[in-house]
Amino acid sequence: MGKLEEIWMILSVSVLVIFIVIVGYQTFALGMGPPSHKEAIDPQKVDQTAPFDNPGLIDLGNNKYELVMTLEAFAFNPGNIEIPVGSEVEFTMTSKDVSHGIQIPGTNLNAMVLPGHIQKITQTFNEPGEYLVLCNEYCGAGHQAMFTTIIVK
Numbered sequence: 001m002g003k004l005e006e007i008w009m010i011l012s013v014s015v016l017v018i019f020i021v022i023v024g025y026q027t028f029a030l031g032m033g034p035p036s037h038k039e040a041i042d043p044q045k046v047d048q049t050a051p052f053d054n055p056g057l058i059d060l061g062n063n064k065y066e067l068v069m070t071l072e073a074f075a076f077n078p079g080n081i082e083i084p085v086g087s088e089v090e091f092t093m094t095s096k097d098v099s100h101g102i103q104i105p106g107t108n109l110n111a112m113v114l115p116g117h118i119q120k121i122t123q124t125f126n127e128p129g130e131y132l133v134l135c136n137e138y139c140g141a142g143h144q145a146m147f148t149t150i151i152v153k
């Protein structure tokens, strides 16, 4: 093998190793990996499966809340939620029928909610106001009517 071939072999293998190390560091050390399939649910039995048998806002203390929410054509349950300013809300969501999305314009909250999977996402609301919560995944004839609000005061 020539000297140049050797150099190019080392260079290309090094680039691969560097990428694998960076992606591995992001996934395992920084926890930035894609969501796993760990939290699954039978989409036919959402109403009978905890915590979705009792959707609602749970006060965890210290300005923290868990919002257990189900999405279905064409509603968020519960809707019209009120929370105090500064609340950190952990959304725990699943879909009872088709693929839906949840987006709150003006925040970073934007996620897909799929039947059979439990979606968790956390958002802190530091600004008072009325936040629009909408479905951004086309889910049927009433999709444009699938929205609700979160009032922060």
Ligand SMILES: [Cu+2]
Binding pocket: 072, 073, 074, 099, 100, 101, 135, 136, 137, 138, 139, 143, 146
């Ligand atoms: Cu929808």
